[in-house]
Amino acid sequence: MEGIHISKVLNNNVAIAVHPSYGETVVIGKGVGFNRKKGDVLPEDLADKMFVLKSEKEQANYKKLLPNIDEEMQASIIETIQHINSRVPGSLNEHIHVGLTDHLLFALNRVQNGMEMKNPFLRETITLYPFEYEVAKEVIEIMKEKTGIGLPEGEIGFITLHIHSAVVNKELAEVNKFSQLVSHLVGLIEDQLDFKMDKESVDYMRLVRHLRFTIDRVLADEKIDEPQKIAKLLKEEYPVCYNLAWKLIKIMQKNLLKPVYDAEAVYLTMHLQRLQTKIK
Incomplete structure (x- = not known):
């Protein structure tokens, strides 16, 4: 019989199963294991409410989390990931089940013990990933409704990075690295x-996005035209901003391990000059 056949029920929300396309998998979903036994076929009406972990590494890591999480809490986290899945385009990288579950468990535990982890990259995160930040706020609301525990704003920033990582299919460490690089460049x-930038200002938002787009172009090996005459003019007229632009570029090259085209210095100088004019 075609379908997902249960091999073993791990708890009410998790089962090991044989998938017709992926072979042995871990199936996660609210109630997928409830009142089921080996050989049962999961009904089709559960299909849009469950997730299949295909990677053996992710399967093993998720199973390691099970002893540390009660089923009610697990069901709440599954619901938040289902919500994220419904809100974002495309499919999520399956690592989110391990990464976000683990993070939320620690975050809720910290709050219950009166500990708050500061998020030094919160403003950069909000500016870089505004859509994911809105979804992360919804995640916080769902968790508060289900558990009665409110998570601080800094945690929304961390959850935002987990969501963005899963959406763009990049390692969380890589996403984190870029947020930290932007923060370092702004500093x-x-x-x-x-001067000290107002982190709520339009100027700050434009600067952060300009830096991020520069990083994206470097990573994509995307070349932009270099206006030679403008470069010469900027170097002569605005030496402070021109030299600063090159300092920023050298930091990017060191962090990204990729060359940065000279034209980026021109556009960065122009942006910095506009910023300096406003400060004065």
Whole structure:
């Protein structure tokens, strides 16, 4: 009989099963294991409410989490991931089941013990990933409704990175690295131009996005035209901003391990000059 056949029920929300396309898998979903036994076929009406872990590594890691999580909490987290899945385009990288479950368990535990983890990259995260941040806020609301525990704003930033990582199919460490790089570049700009940016301002938002788009172009090996005459003019007229732009580029090259085209210095100088004019 075609379908997903249960091999072993691990708890009410998790079962090991044989999938017709993927072979042995771990199936996650609210109630997928409830009142079921070996050989049962999961009904089709559960299909849009469950997730299949195909990777053996993710299967093993998820099973390791099971002893540390009660089924009610697990069902709440499954519901949040289902909500994320319904809100984002395309499919989520299956690592989110391990990564976000693990993170939420620790976050809820920290709050219950009166500990709050500071998120130094929160403003950069909000600016870089506004859509994922809105979805992360919804996740916090669902968790509060289900558990009665409210998570602080800093946690929304961490959850945002988990969501973005799963959407773009990149390792969380890589996504984190770019947020930290942008934060480092903004700090250097503030030091060199001797001012503190209003993190709620449009100027801050534009700067962060400009830096992120520059990083994206570098990673994609995307070349932009270099206006030679403008480059010469900027170097002569705005030496502080021009030199700062090159400092930023050297930091990007060191962090990304990729060359940055000279034209990026021109556009960065122009952006920095506009910013410096507003400060004055």
